[in-house]
Amino acid sequence: MIKKFLSLMFFIALLLFTVSFAVTNHKTTLTLGLFPLPGPGWTLPAYLWLFVIFLIGLFTGFVVNWFGGLKKRHKIYEANNRAVAAERALDRQTALVTVDENEELNRALAKLP
Numbered sequence: 001m002i003k004k005f006l007s008l009m010f011f012i013a014l015l016l017f018t019v020s021f022a023v024t025n026h027k028t029t030l031t032l033g034l035f036p037l038p039g040p041g042w043t044l045p046a047y048l049w050l051f052v053i054f055l056i057g058l059f060t061g062f063v064v065n066w067f068g069g070l071k072k073r074h075k076i077y078e079a080n081n082r083a084v085a086a087e088r089a090l091d092r093q094t095a096l097v098t099v100d101e102n103e104e105l106n107r108a109l110a111k112l113p
Contacts, residue, residue, distance in 0.1 A: 021050055022047030022051065025045075025046040026047055029045055030044065030045075030046050032044075
């Protein structure tokens with residue numbers, strides 16, 4: 001619970017920093033050019049570059065977090081499968097015991113006059 005709260009506080013602080021940076025630099029433009037590739041590059045306001053970087057980082061964090069939980073989800077899935085298999089085996093065993101008890105009771109009843 002504390003970890004989620006601290007993560008949320010960090011996220012809110014980062015968001016406030018990003019918004020304040022965007023408001024302060026709303027008229028500043030930055031050009032991104034990829035050096036080995038030809039072309040003039042892309043020119044956008046600084047706050048748009050910051051928001052794009054922020055969103056890429058957010059998306060990357062979500063993807064890494066999702067892949068990090070795969071192992072745990074797989075263990076839960078396997079545990080559920082084992083539990084279902086155990087329940088089925090118990091049901092089969094209970095059904096066999098019930099059939100055996102009924103057969104013994106029927107034999108005893110057949111012997112009665």
